[in-house]
Amino acid sequence: QKEVEQDPGPLSVPEGAIVSLNCTYSNSAFQYFMWYRQYSRKGPELLMYTYSSGNKEDGRFTAQVDKSSKYISLFIRDSQPSDSATYLCAMREPNFGNEKLTFGTGTRLTIIP
């Protein structure tokens, strides 16, 4: 079993819809949770960064972490065609000096105009 599980999709939704992306994990030591957006053949771009459980909102994006269920989510409101990309969840333990990120496989998202 992988430490981080993510549905690879692909996921297609109409423009303006709310998108929900999810990851589950098995390592209870993970404390930092990230969502990266990756356009085709580009490097990952940091979208959201949260520590421990709770919600964080930034514009049209909301990240949720439920440590009791080992489940994290990213919501995109009013989705735009420019949101079409692969979304990677990533997480790490709170070990100072060791910054290893463990990623999911990524979910490929297409927003249909």
Added chain:
Amino acid sequence: DAGVTQSPTHLIKTRGQQVTLRCSPISGHKSVSWYQQVLGQGPQFIFQYYEKEERGRGNFPDRFSARQFPNYSSELNVNALLLGDSALYLCASSLMHQGAEQYFGPGTRLTVT
């Protein structure tokens, strides 16, 4: 400010050859990490360096090595290339404080024939 830069952008090598990939971190960032991303998968952690010392190593063979220079730039070396080494190699940098965010470069796409 410039982001993380990597060179070269693309590289084609033959099985058995050796390759060196280069990374320059964001100005002020002293920690550099390397990841391998195979098509359709999330990035896999290879190495982390901080102040020229190795701080973390992923599950990769000894054919993979890296180093960090006094200016915090880094090189990743891969010897005796195999077809399976074909991937996008990503470099990430951070400020290396507790919970520091990691920012990725555009990557080097390596093709082994």
